[in-house]
Amino acid sequence: MPISGFPEWLPPQRIIEQQILDKIRSTFELYGYASLETRAVEPLDILLSKGETSKEVYLLHRLQEDENARRDDQLGLHFDLTVPFARFVTENHGKLQFPFKRYQIQKVWRGERPQEGRYREFLQADIDVVGRDTLPFHFDTEMPLVIGDVFRSLPIPDAVILVNNRKVCEGFYRGLGLEDTAQVLRTVDKLDKIGPEKVAAALVETAGATDAQAAACLALAGISAADGSFADRVRALGVSDPLLDEGLAELLQVVETAGEHAPGLVRAELKIARGLDYYTGTVYETQLKGYERFGSITSGGRYDNLASVGNTRFPGVGISIGVSRLLGLLFGQNALSVSRSVPTVVVVALPSEDRRAACDRIAAKLRRRGIATEVAPAAAKFGKQIQFADRRGIPFVWFPSEAGAASEAGETGETDTVKDIRSGEQVDADPETWQPPTVDLHPSVSAS
Amino acid sequence: MPISGFPEWLPPQRIIEQQILDKIRSTFELYGYASLETRAVEPLDILLSKGETSKEVYLLHRLQEDENARRDDQLGLHFDLTVPFARFVTENHGKLQFPFKRYQIQKVWRGERPQEGRYREFLQADIDVVGRDTLPFHFDTEMPLVIGDVFRSLPIPDAVILVNNRKVCEGFYRGLGLEDTAQVLRTVDKLDKIGPEKVAAALVETAGATDAQAAACLALAGISAADGSFADRVRALGVSDPLLDEGLAELLQVVETAGEHAPGLVRAELKIARGLDYYTGTVYETQLKGYERFGSITSGGRYDNLASVGNTRFPGVGISIGVSRLLGLLFGQNALSVSRSVPTVVVVALPSEDRRAACDRIAAKLRRRGIATEVAPAAAKFGKQIQFADRRGIPFVWFPSEAGAASEAGETGETDTVKDIRSGEQVDADPETWQPPTVDLHPSVSAS
Structure with a gap:
């Protein structure tokens, strides 16, 4: 059962999310921001030091914990990435170089009433710069x-x-x-x-x-x-x-x-x-x-006043992208689409089960060259194997040469061939050299 | 304060973790596994259906929740990625293509007593294949x-x-x-x-x-x-x-x-x-x-029996890499090192504060070509700006041409120059064409 406020994306949506996260990350890195992750939990007093959101905090209790233990061990899930970052800086300031530029892409949790664009679990992508004394x-x-x-x-x-x-x-x-x-x-x-x-x-x-x-x-x-x-x-x-x-x-x-x-x-x-x-x-x-x-x-x-240790202040400036909110909004409008739901570029067709080892070798050669490849799950008729690729949006089907296998419907011959199942074009190919168009190497995301 | 069992990596360790995750991900994708993320929480009955770990579950309660509400709303943090995946498959089987190959790289939580190699929050990288009826x-x-x-x-x-x-x-x-x-x-x-x-x-x-x-x-x-x-x-x-x-x-x-x-x-x-x-x-x-x-x-x-809907079974096979355990072990042995603690390839030296806009333009040109660049945070002496780069392991410092600025210690001239601060070699350079060695484009991780 879905749980209100805890969104889960289906595989095509997840591919879109991942490509968007890759772009966010590489842009952050181009500006010199270093990646950081903090633990999901903070002591309750750290979370409550920023008063306004106290009612939104999720507390953690171990299932087998007795009632008395609960008071000592008040951990809660973080509700943003700024408060944990400020805590991290004060805890590790002796090991960091200032100004310290970091990005942080993580889930956060708030016990809010869910509504459009408001989730209880959501992904944020933050950048912050923190200085020592001044920024x-x-x-x-x-x-x-x-x-x-x-x-x-x-x-x-x-x-x-x-x-x-x-x-x-x-x-x-x-x-x-x-x-x-x-x-x-x-x-x-x-x-x-x-x-x-x-x-x-x-x-x-x-x-x-x-x-x-x-x-x-x-x-x-x-x-x-x-x-x-x-x-x-x-x-x-x-x-x-x-x-x-x-x-x-x-x-x-x-x-x-x-x-x-x-x-x-x-x-x-x-x-x-x-x-x-x-x-x-x-x-x-x-x-x-x-x-x-x-x-x-x-x-x-x-x-300027979020973090300090003794007399040393750590002023900062930062911005946070609400990734789940952005995606939920765009998915809700069907504003994004992706060319396929799997990373696979090529399916190697399997003429018969006893040729699986040979097909695995073809797949291994293609993978070694960075081409995502699956061998067909079963030696069904080639029409069904092509359908396997087509249903997932996989652009190419590879037909191994006849050696050792009966030809079926003329699909296999003296040499391996590869078929672009979108155009129907089929060409001779060697797994050591064949290269798909660059645009087909990964699923492509576009506005729809 | 660090919390026992909730590890946090410092920036150089995080870069190592990230590069390892990138390799894991790209290998998974080469075999056709599609990315998936599930919510961090599951209803308690789902978590307890796999009896043995019941005592390790973290339950969630909202801070402002009253005692009565607690019984209805028993959510716990997932303790692995297989149980949530099985739940996801039964919930969405009508929207998935089988056999369904997915990978999932996420944190999981267990209320165990922490010890060497055992954490309460840790990162796993799983692949699973699930079939409908048979696999x-x-x-x-x-x-x-x-x-x-x-x-x-x-x-x-x-x-x-x-x-x-x-x-x-x-x-x-x-x-x-x-x-x-x-x-x-x-x-x-x-x-x-x-x-x-x-x-x-x-x-x-x-x-x-x-x-x-x-x-x-x-x-x-x-x-x-x-x-x-x-x-x-x-x-x-x-x-x-x-x-x-x-x-x-x-x-x-x-x-x-x-x-x-x-x-x-x-x-x-x-x-x-x-x-x-x-x-x-x-x-x-x-x-x-x-x-x-x-x-x-x-x-x-x-x-073969983890997931089913009515009479339909979803047998599966999978394997999980304990990423935090692996990293904790190798970090503990100082077995891995990284060439620098930031993504930055080049620091643009700032001759004086009034030239910041010009230096920003140089940085923008380099970034547009995929070269991670920072402008020096302050117009300090060039020696100090070189030290800024050196302390972070940033390999190159860019010196803008003199136009509009006083030359200092002969470091600036008619054209821009870029200095490899490891070798001391300094060459003329144009931000529209200069290319660092490929090996310097990203921090490099190696066994140490």
Whole structure:
């Protein structure tokens, strides 16, 4: 029985997922990010140090454990990859070189109520850079370049990375005269859910804003631009504050660096805040064009205070691709297809069971040259063996030469032949030299 | 804090693990196995259907769940990949093509007491073939070929796959006149732990054997051969039984097919039984030469009765590589090393912070051609930037031409240059055409 919130892909979908993961990984590596995996579990106090998601944690208990033991051994499954990474860095900082760039592609678990695009088990692909004591700002500008390159390498709709900077919001609110900037941020973050009227009312009620201050907050949240013009529009609101200036300069740097790398990749979107508490500057989200209603498929930002050991801080910046969410969305729309459901390029036809050893030798020669090969499972009629390949989308069937076997329907002759079962073309072939077209070496994934 | 039994690798170890996983995966695919991943959790009744490991299961509870809810929602983490695969096949059999060959590389969890080579969280790499109603025996002969090819592709000691067949043991015990063959098998399986005298005594005590019968069981268990001679030695013990004959014929086929593929790869070892209940014929283990004391690093076998839907059975055969166990063992012996701890091939030196955009462009050109590149994190002295590369084992440092920047210590000139910091050799280079030696494109792993 399927379990709600724990998606499983069928073999063709899994091939698509794997090729997408390969592209993600190779792009991450091109930027120098090193692979890391952390254990699936963390002590509960580590997981709860980031308060908001406490109710979503899955705890582990051994089946035979008695009730008393439970209190000592409170392990839970990680719900993201940032908290475990911060723990890993503080635990191993003496063995790492800083700035430390790592990527991490792993499942995470949340005990949330499942809904479209929300799973209880899902795959994330994260990059983060962490420095010791300080981390130069230019790493904040690198995140969108990496994500942009990842998405450009995939057969999916265009992505737009939405960027904001918490310093802009906090500085603006402070400059306006609002003290509880965290409360204002949390309230404005509900804009898409509850609309501007309710946000304005909530700002007045819970953050002590006047109507004019609430209107100014909404005006800031309404600013959105694919170039540096957002800064002028913010300044035109007439608020000044040193933190606001710092945030605008940072955000401008992100937008301009991304604009040079790939025009249209990034948009300054001043309403995004990301709910989590630990971000201190830049924040990122990503929308797929035409799929905006599905919400963000990346999330990330700068966190200056997540990890420390004694007096040493490890500030970081990172971004996470919601791989399961992206795939669930695209699979749900039948937006991706794959040329076959198995890695196999060639099926070696089996004239009779007593020739299996000879057919295994042909297969071994092809495999040694990197060509994925199966020998037919049984010495059925060749028509049935071709059907075996056809049903799986395997492009080629290999017919061994007659030596030692009766010819059937003229399919076998003096030399081996190989047939492209899509075109029907059949040619003489030697397993030591025959090469399939490069495009057929692996299943190919495309937008459908 | 590290948690006992939940290993985490440092970045250089993780690169080694990843390259080993890449080799495993590509070998699996060369034989036509398709990738599959199943969810990490299974309902408790599925996990407990394979009785022996019930005490090792980790159960999941949501942190905010009340006590009453716990009984309905008994999910546990999977402790192997075979039970989830069998469940997946019965759930999706209408959407799969049989025989279905799949590989699965995932973490599994067991609440065991941790000890050397035994973890609570570990990575397995499994292949299985499952048929509908029947599964030809030749798939039993394929398992050692795949595993042999995997191990030959890795920089590790030679592996010997030990093979037995439960039909040989059960037929032999039955032919001897012993009825409770399962009890005999379980007792003989303790041979390496408790020695022959105690096994003989236990056979007399718990399986109703005479001293002569016990001695015959031990004589069978003592047979070991790298070729077909084991069959003659079994027959020389003078026991006859149809199941014994069937088992000997099957085991002979495995040994001979493997012997043709790779001499010395397989050894018939008539004492191995594998503790788990579900194997019905062939069983496999693997020892690394020189590391025999660490125990088996693969396990597997034929299971004819693990999965069924109504009257339809799905017999299978498979083998599992204990990746974490293998790596833990080799890391513990410092038996593997890697040329660098990051994917980066080139560091672009930064003459001054205002030239970062120009350096980013050089990096983008190199990345576009598949060369992993980082720009130096800060415009420090070039000596320090070279040290940045050297500490990480990055082989090349790129020096941008002077245009727009002051030359420092003669390192920058009219054109870009690239320096191999291992040899000190420095040459003119164009980011659109320069190519590092192929061997430097990725970190290289070797036996150390």
